[in-house]
Amino acid sequence: MNPIQEYFYRIEEPERSTLLFLRDRILASDPENITETFSFGLPFIKYKKKMLCYFYYSKKYRKHYISFYHGDKLDYPELILDGRKKFKIFLIDPEEDLPVEFILSLTEEIKKYIK
Numbered sequence: 001m002n003p004i005q006e007y008f009y010r011i012e013e014p015e016r017s018t019l020l021f022l023r024d025r026i027l028a029s030d031p032e033n034i035t036e037t038f039s040f041g042l043p044f045i046k047y048k049k050k051m052l053c054y055f056y057y058s059k060k061y062r063k064h065y066i067s068f069y070h071g072d073k074l075d076y077p078e079l080i081l082d083g084r085k086k087f088k089i090f091l092i093d094p095e096e097d098l099p100v101e102f103i104l105s106l107t108e109e110i111k112k113y114i115k
Contacts (some may be wrong), residue, residue, distance in 0.1 A: 003038040007055075014094040015064050019055055022066065026053070029104050030094060045107075050114045052107060058091065065089040068106060070113040078102070 001009070008020055026045055034052070037044050044054045051069040058065055060082075071079055071088025079097075080086035090103065094095055 004036060004043045004077070007038070007041075007043050009058045009107055012062070015092070018094040018098060019064055022100065023055070025104065026107055031106065039099060046090065047107075047111055047114050052110060052114065058108070061091055063093060065091045066103065068110055070110050073106060073113055074106065076106075081108075 008016055008023070011019060015055070023036070023043070023045070027036060030047070033048050035046050035049070038045060039096060042056055043055050045052045053066050053068045055064070056065065067084075067087045067089045068074065069087055072081065072084070072086050079090055081088050090106070092098070104113055
């Protein structure tokens with residue numbers, strides 16, 4: 001098992017399945033340009049080898065989240081800046097329907113800011 005798989009398989013259900021589904025959808029949205037790496041103990045998703053987003057857990061909110069690089073340039077009430085400078089996070093609640101299309105639209109919007 002590689003480090004990315006290990007990261008996700010340490011997460012309890014139903015969060016694990018939710019995050020894996022979201023990860024797969026993001027990777028499949030642009031397979032020619034989107035890749036993933038494991039850095040700083042976290043799974044990162046990259047667009048043309050530059051950071052797009054990553055997955056993590058917030059102790060403050062007690063939820064997993066996806067953090068978007070250049071999120072500071074996006075203006076959506078669903079995204080939280082929370083003291084960060086370049087990143088905004090989207091909290092993931094496995095008890096609610098996952099807004100996949102919204103999340104994929106965020107990744108598309110952020111691609112414009114990646115040079």
